[in-house]
Amino acid sequence: LKMDLGPDELRLLEMRPELVERMSERIYEILDHLLSKRTITKEDFSTITGENLGIRDRMRNLLDVLPKRGNDACRDLLELVENQWNSQNPAKINFNKLLEKHKEILEGQHRKINDYIKTTSEHVDLKERYTNLTITKSTLYTEQKEHEVTGVGNAFKRLEQETREAVCESDEFCRSFLQQEKGVTLISGVAGGGKTTITKKLIQQWAATLQSYPASNKLVLFFTFRELSLITETRSLSELLTSHYSHLKPILRQVVNVEQSKILLILDGLDEFKFPLDFGKTPKCTDPESRQQIHELIVNIIKGNLLPDSSVLLTSRPHAIGKLPEKCIQNFYQILGFSVSQQKEYFQKTCPSKESADRICGYVSSHKPLSLMCHVPAFCWITSTALQEKTEGLLTSKENMATVTHIYCRFLKAIMIFHGEKMGESSVQRLVNASGSLRDFRHCLKDLGAVAFKGLMEHKFLFHVEDLSRFNVDQGSLSSLFLVEILKEDKDSFTFQKNYHFVHTSLQEFFAAVYYVMESYSGRSPFWCVKPPHNFLLHLCASKIHRLLGRRRLVQKHVRRIFQIAHRSHSGQLDLFCRFVSGLLVPRTSRILEGVFIPRHSLLDVRYLIKLLEVQLCCENICPERLINVCHCLYEAQDQGLRDRLGCFVEDSVRGFKNLSSTDWTRLAFVLQLTNSIEMLNLDKCNLEPEGLRRLLPVFPCFSSSKLAQNPLGPEGAAILAEVLKSQDCRIEKLWIVGTQLGSDGASWLSDGLQQNCTVSDLRMACNNIGDEGASCLAEMLKRNRTLRDIR
Numbered sequence: 001l002k003m004d005l006g007p008d009e010l011r012l013l014e015m016r017p018e019l020v021e022r023m024s025e026r027i028y029e030i031l032d033h034l035l036s037k038r039t040i041t042k043e044d045f046s047t048i049t050g051e052n053l054g055i056r057d058r059m060r061n062l063l064d065v066l067p068k069r070g071n072d073a074c075r076d077l078l079e080l081v082e083n084q085w086n087s088q089n090p091a092k093i094n095f096n097k098l099l100e101k102h103k104e105i106l107e108g109q110h111r112k113i114n115d116y117i118k119t120t121s122e123h124v125d126l127k128e129r130y131t132n133l134t135i136t137k138s139t140l141y142t143e144q145k146e147h148e149v150t151g152v153g154n155a156f157k158r159l160e161q162e163t164r165e166a167v168c169e170s171d172e173f174c175r176s177f178l179q180q181e182k183g184v185t186l187i188s189g190v191a192g193g194g195k196t197t198i199t200k201k202l203i204q205q206w207a208a209t210l211q212s213y214p215a216s217n218k219l220v221l222f223f224t225f226r227e228l229s230l231i232t233e234t235r236s237l238s239e240l241l242t243s244h245y246s247h248l249k250p251i252l253r254q255v256v257n258v259e260q261s262k263i264l265l266i267l268d269g270l271d272e273f274k275f276p277l278d279f280g281k282t283p284k285c286t287d288p289e290s291r292q293q294i295h296e297l298i299v300n301i302i303k304g305n306l307l308p309d310s311s312v313l314l315t316s317r318p319h320a321i322g323k324l325p326e327k328c329i330q331n332f333y334q335i336l337g338f339s340v341s342q343q344k345e346y347f348q349k350t351c352p353s354k355e356s357a358d359r360i361c362g363y364v365s366s367h368k369p370l371s372l373m374c375h376v377p378a379f380c381w382i383t384s385t386a387l388q389e390k391t392e393g394l395l396t397s398k399e400n401m402a403t404v405t406h407i408y409c410r411f412l413k414a415i416m417i418f419h420g421e422k423m424g425e426s427s428v429q430r431l432v433n434a435s436g437s438l439r440d441f442r443h444c445l446k447d448l449g450a451v452a453f454k455g456l457m458e459h460k461f462l463f464h465v466e467d468l469s470r471f472n473v474d475q476g477s478l479s480s481l482f483l484v485e486i487l488k489e490d491k492d493s494f495t496f497q498k499n500y501h502f503v504h505t506s507l508q509e510f511f512a513a514v515y516y517v518m519e520s521y522s523g524r525s526p527f528w529c530v531k532p533p534h535n536f537l538l539h540l541c542a543s544k545i546h547r548l549l550g551r552r553r554l555v556q557k558h559v560r561r562i563f564q565i566a567h568r569s570h571s572g573q574l575d576l577f578c579r580f581v582s583g584l585l586v587p588r589t590s591r592i593l594e595g596v597f598i599p600r601h602s603l604l605d606v607r608y609l610i611k612l613l614e615v616q617l618c619c620e621n622i623c624p625e626r627l628i629n630v631c632h633c634l635y636e637a638q639d640q641g642l643r644d645r646l647g648c649f650v651e652d653s654v655r656g657f658k659n660l661s662s663t664d665w666t667r668l669a670f671v672l673q674l675t676n677s678i679e680m681l682n683l684d685k686c687n688l689e690p691e692g693l694r695r696l697l698p699v700f701p702c703f704s705s706s707k708l709a710q711n712p713l714g715p716e717g718a719a720i721l722a723e724v725l726k727s728q729d730c731r732i733e734k735l736w737i738v739g740t741q742l743g744s745d746g747a748s749w750l751s752d753g754l755q756q757n758c759t760v761s762d763l764r765m766a767c768n769n770i771g772d773e774g775a776s777c778l779a780e781m782l783k784r785n786r787t788l789r790d791i792r
């Protein structure tokens with residue numbers, strides 16, 4: 001058919017979508033022009049304009065009519081359009097030239113890695129520091145019940161069992177994403193997990209490809225949700241893009257309307273978006289020129305109503321991915337962080353010598369809670385800063401480095417002492433003056449801690465200038481003191497308003513803990529910053545009561561209170577904070593920050609803390625994830641009892657565990673959480689009761705093979721197993737539960753779990769007296785289950 005068309009008719013046909021997009025607004029101008037030239041008749045005019053038609057439909061009608069009037073009529077329109085376009089852009093915009101300029105701007109903005117410590121150097125080039133991260137492609141979102149840092153460790157453990165194809169390195173991810181045609185990709189990763197760094201790498205890789213293959217001219221556009229949160233008035237997509245990338249103004253409308261497949265849109269940090277995303281009720285909008293609220297615009301982009309032919313990359317912390325309906329996401333990736341060999345590579349890049357890198361690696365691998373956290377890149381950065389050779393002088397020979405709190409204390413001390421302000425002084429002088437400097441910073445540390453603690457209690461991680469000034473943290477102290485290393489400033493590109501956030505959330509948790517302990521020691525309630533007393537009389541009474549209680553009892557009360565609050569949390573957002581509080585209550589650790597903590601250790605005997613934690617370990621109404629955190633707290637409190645008990649487990653694991661108490665099952669779960677890749681969990685004949693099994697819940701699903709034969713699990717234990725089998729984290733392939741007193745009720749629970757499970761293939765459950773009723777439940781389950789191969 002096309003062969004019969006004249007060249008202009010053919011061009012008109014090809015340009016049809018573009019003409020509808022770009023020229024509909026001028027339809028009357030065009031029709032008048034064509035009428036005056038007699039290209040169309042009056043009848044044509046009324047057919048084209050019709051009744052109740054929109055301008056785009058009128059444009060389409062014109063494009064249907066013109067070919068019927070021949071090639072010349074088509075040429076008339078084309079000439080008119082070209083004249084108009086050329087007069088709008090006299091210099092005949094050169095797409096590639098603008099793209100080149102854009103590339104330079106974007107590449108420059110994303111060239112440096114966020115390395116905040118200026119004690120050693122300025123921000124580092126991404127090229128020098130970038131280390132590959134491990135990523136997995138997932139099909140499922142997972143609910144978060146544990147602190148993010150623990151979650152990453154568990155994810156690495158599961159990795160052993162992932163299929164090879166699901167795992168890739170960040171470089172590989174960037175390569176494949178740049179080639180992606182269209183669709184929405186989501187990357188989830190914990191705080192400091194490397195999401196922003198991946199987007200930087202992506203931009204660098206794109207810029208490099210553009211250099212060598214200008215033909216693959218994709219247009220990368222980058223936004224952070226943090227800055228999008230500051231837009232309060234309605235905007236159209238075109239306006240949003242052109243206001244942010246004004247240098248692209250001459251081509252953006254054209255690309256958005258006609259060449260969407262060129263666009264690669266990156267939206268970083270969904271968790272920081274402050275507006276709710278309502279995917280059900282947001283009005284559908286497909287017009288890039290139509291104005292709407294920023295959250296509606298985002299919903300329409302993610303749903304593919306706007307920019308349906310573009311590639312969109314979203315990054316988010318895990319807790320926020322639930323905001324997105326799964327069906328809108330075509331590809332879902334999880335950043336697991338650095339594997340052990342990637343950590344090694346990272347330390348080699350950050351340390352001045354191979355020896356010091358080896359020393360740090362050795363140190364990390366011999367302290368399990370540290371190695372668990374070092375999967376997170378930001379934590380590697382903190383560790384490497386804290387353990388660099390130049391900070392060695394910060395330690396007295398008696399200090400025994402052992403805990404995560406130690407690392408953070410050293411990190412803080414390093415930046416307080418080596419911060420650039422006193423660059424003139426030699427390192428030795430600074431070390432000599434160390435405790436004096438720390439004493440000078442005491443107040444400002446407490447003020448910043450109050451900001452951190454209030455934020456933590458209110459789930460707030462971004463602070464405005466007013467939030468800081470309420471606690472005397474002002475612009476002056478921010479720019480002159482070491483605080484610039486801790487609080488990162490963000491200038492919003494739309495309103496130029498300043499915002500601050502801690503360079504890593506774990507630092508916010510640490511500062512909050514420093515504040516909490518300082519305030520508790522000083523006799524004030526640390527909670528005053530969260531809820532200042534409204535009533536003066538009430539406040540007076542409270543302080544009188546406090547005084548009567550005595551300092552020591554008061555400190556104890558505050559310590560008890562914070563653990564109570566933490567145990568109520570389901571997502572573990574206070575887990576790390578509690579570990580830091582426990583660590584800072586140990587004199588040997590807080591002595592690192594001598595000067596900050598005025599020694600008042602007699603106010604709280606560590607034995608009190610350990611006793612308190614042990615009592616909590618016995619509680620049956622605390623969820624198992626929080627109970628494991630109690631073990632982490634005991635570890636930070638350097639409890640010898642915990643260490644001795646863990647030592648016994650090593651022998652027991654060979655002989656078989658016998659007569660473990662319920663608290664021991666939690667301790668065992670703690671050890672298993674810290675152990676890399678154990679494939680098989682053998683707990684045959686261990687007198688494992690339902691409560692023990694419940695306490696193993698956070699780690700149990702990670703094992704591919706679980707042997708629980710001849711334990712008194714009963715129906716209650718089967719109900720817990722069902723929960724594990726249904727969980728999205730479940731990796732169990734072999735489940736051996738011979739002789740576990742299931743009965744028919746237990747078989748019914750188990751069937752319920754297996755109905756929704758797709759990992760178990762080998763099930764041994766003989767000698768459970770399940771009866772006909774239990775057997776018929778299993779039979780029902782087998783109609784649905786497609787994974788089981790062998791049941792005995």
Ligand SMILES: Nc1ncnc2c1ncn2[C@@H]1O[C@H](COP(=O)(O)OP(=O)(O)OP(=O)(O)O)[C@@H](O)[C@H]1O
Nearest residue numbers: 114129130131191192193194195196197377378381
């Ligand atoms: N691939 C990497 N190579 C080297 N360093 C890295 C890498 N990824 C992250 N880091 C280090 O960890 C820090 C935190 O990383 P990044 O800002 O990318 O995390 P994020 O996941 O975006 O965190 P948040 O959720 O807090 O925004 C970086 O500033 C950098 O120092």
